[in-house]
Structures are given as C-alpha cells and as structure tokens.
Amino acid sequence: MTAVSTDILQEIQVGGLLAIAAIAGIAVGLTLLVQRYGPRLAEQVPGRYRLSVLALVPLLRLLIIAAALVLIIPQLIEPTFENLVAVLGAVGLALGFALKDYVSSLIAGIVVIYEGAYRPGDWVEVEGEYGEVRAVGMRAMEMVTPDDTVIVVPHQALWTGLIHNANDGTQNLQCVADFYLDPEHDGRPVRRLLRDIALTSPYLQIERPIDVVAAERPWGTHYRLKAYPVDPRDQFRFTTDLTVRGKAALREADVSPARARGFAE
Template sequence: MGDFGFKDTFSSITSEALLEALIVVVAASFLIMLMQRLIPAFAGKVGGKIRLYLLASVPLLRLLIIVLTIVTVVPILVEPSFENMVAVFGALGLALGFAFKDYANSLIAGIVTLYEMPYRPGDWIEVNGQYGEVRSIGTRAAEMVTLDDTVVVIPHSLLWDTLLANGNDGTDNLMCVAELFLDPNHDVARIQNLFRDAVFTCPLTKTYQPVIVTVSASDEAMRYRLKAYPLEPREQARFISDLTARAAAVCANEGVRMVSRQLIAPA
C-alpha cells in the first residue's frame, strides 16, 4: 500500500509503448502547429464574419486535439482500468496543483475562456489599458496586437478580477469615434449636418450601419463626436484619421476655429 499502486499502474510501460506515445504526441504537435499557421493565413485572405469564425475555431480545434491526444496516449502507457486511471490523474492533479499553481490557474481560466468566449481571435479588446486585436488564444494566455503593432500577452487568469472591454464581440461591427473641439461661436445644427455628410463620403464607412454625430457644450468649446462603423475593424485607425481630416476640412470651409483639447479645463 506504500506505493499507492503506482508500481502496478506503470508496470505495463515498455520502450515500444513510450515510442508509440512519443509518435502520437509529435504528430499532434505537428498538427497543431500546421493548423495555427494555415487557418489564420487563410482567414487573413477573407474578410467579414468568415474571418472571425475561422480565427475563433483555432483555439477550439487545438483544445480538441490536446484532449484526443491525452485520451490516446494514456491507454498506451497505462492499462486502462479504473484503479490505474484514478492513480494517474490523481498524481497528475497533485503535481499540477503544487508545482504549477499559477499555470493551472491560467489553464482553467483558458478553458473557461473557450466556453464563455469573452473574447475570440479577431476581437478588439482593452485589458489593463492595452487595446488591440486578439491574434491567438493559447492554453495559458492570449496574444493581442495593438494598433502600434506591439504584441501583448494576456494571461487568462486576468479574467477573474479584471474588467475587459470588447469592441466588436465576435462580429465585424466595431464602432469608431472621431472627436473634435470647436469654438462655440458657430451654427451647431449646420456643422452637425455637415459632419454627418462627411462621414458618409468616407469610402471606409459601413453606410448601412448607424452614423451618429453628437455634440456637447462647455465654456471653452463645443465637443463633437463622429460615431460610425468601418468596413473592416482592422481599418479603424485609418478610418478615424479620415473622418478627422474630413471634419477638419468642413471646419476650414465654414470658417470655424478648432480648439486644442489641451486648452480645455477639466470639468
């Protein structure tokens, strides 16, 4: 009883069994690597919802391959009896619990992520002040690429106690906002209508989605916010720049002075 049955559990392991298990693990690893390269590459050539669906399938397929690999390898190494399975998975659970506590925490959070899907590959999210597109979701962490092309690694364990903002939530609709601050002495209704027309003239605007121009007043300036949806979420930086330039051109044509945001006193 001193060895808890481990000697009998692993007595069936032979060099042939180890070689067979190694072949299965190598084949599964190669399949995962191939899948993680081909699917995103193909998704990059298509747009819209198809791209998002393809990117979202990568972590699910990877998890499926890992589970099937474990289910295949364990019976090769250990005689598949109830006692042996309890001994193997019990020992594995204890090892993970003590030696890889933080990793196991992120791993469990990763499984929850795949189930609840608070973010998926292709989603634009903000976590701890970092904003970008989710490029991939691993078992421990997700990779996000910011607008400045910086890769940020987000451990899944952050899900437990961190607020997460998702801009498009698995769709290809991502609202963008261009802000301008204007001198208060102007025809607000006219400028608001001209800004709205300018948004529709932008070739990147998804015209079948709502286009909204809001305005609010302060002592120093009128704050305009041009809200619209780009054709592709990845075009958001260029889209906001284009809207800002078009709105600035409207101001120049109408003789309305733009005010620097830095000159506006905080409320």
C-alpha cells in the same frame, strides 16, 4: 497507492511507449499545421468569414490536445476507477502546488475558448493596452498594438481585471472622431455637416448607424462623430479620415474651434 502505481507501471510495454510517441508526434504535427496555415487560410477567404476562420484555430488546437490525451492515457494506465483516482489525484496535487498560476491561466484559457471572451481578430483593451488579438494559446493570448508591438497577456487576467472587447467577434467596431468647437454657433447645421463627412468616407460601413453626439463644456461644445468602418483593421485610417475632412469642412463653414480658457473637460 504504491501498489496501484506499481501495477500501472508494470502494464507499460515497449509497444505502448511507441504508441505514445506516435500519438504525441502526430498531435504536435497537427498543432503546428493548424497554427501555421490557419491564419493564412483566414487571409484567403472573404472578409466576412475571416474572423470565423481565425476563431477556429485555438479551438482545433484544443481538440487535438484533448484527443491526444484521450489516446495516451489508456496506454499509461489500466483504465479502472481506482487507478484513475490514484494517478489523477497525485498529478493534480503536484500541479496544484508547483504550477498554481500556470494552471489558473490554463483553466482561464479553456473558459476563454468556451465563452468566447476574445478571439483572434478581436480588438481588446487589457490593463490599458489596446490591440488586435493575434493568437489565443492555452496559457496566454498575443495581441498586437497599433504601434506594432506584440503583448503577451496570460488568460489569468480574465479573473483579475476588466477586458474591453471592441468588436466581439464581428466586423462591427465603432470609431469616434472628436471635435471641439466654440460655443457661439448653430449646432443643427454642424450635426448635418459631420454626418455628411461620415457618409462620404471610403471606409464607412454603410449598413451601420451614424450618430453625432454633442455636449456643452465650460470651454465650448464637444461633438463626437460615431460610425463603423468596413474592416476593424481600418479603424485608425477611418478616424483620421473623419477628423481631417471634418476639420476642413468646419473651417469652410466658418465654425471656429474651441479656445482654451483654463478649464478642464
């Protein structure tokens, strides 16, 4: 292995080093351009294409890095089978001990990009934290919570826990408004009233279904009004609109809210 490594080092010339530096510089420049202008471009296109453009950002970055490595490796070693086995074996062994968790996150990052477990623009919940995916890097993804807090989540979480994706790369994100009512009422007009509340919301995505689900509890009746906003980013405005107008409509219809009676739901 020492003889092979020596032969490899002897092949590296000044011209090769300059070529490596040029390739690396171009790759870094292209990556920065993609990271900077990709999200800006996504904001300029029609809403239905926004998530697709955002999803291209990490994919383009991965392709740039892969292309740079393909061009740099022949500058470092003579592309023979023996040399490749020797160099890749040594590098893999060193990385395996020193950067086990980091490499695990990198591999998980490739899996995330390939499988589309989450993409920029998705609303996900990881380990109890919920927010919009802002960026997907090679090692980790960044998500922004509704309270405008940025959370960095290593892709390694893909191996160890559950990841809940609310819209899965689409514009369809179901919102639920909860209503807790006194059990002494007629449920049929209440269902119609809540459905009408959803139909008259300015945030409603009319093509998606509206559903009203009811369940009896020891303290009363629990209604869940389910519908979809036009844009996933409007989910909290949409849920608030449904809740506030639904509560007012129920009050006008003389339907009393549930009263606490010492029971847990």
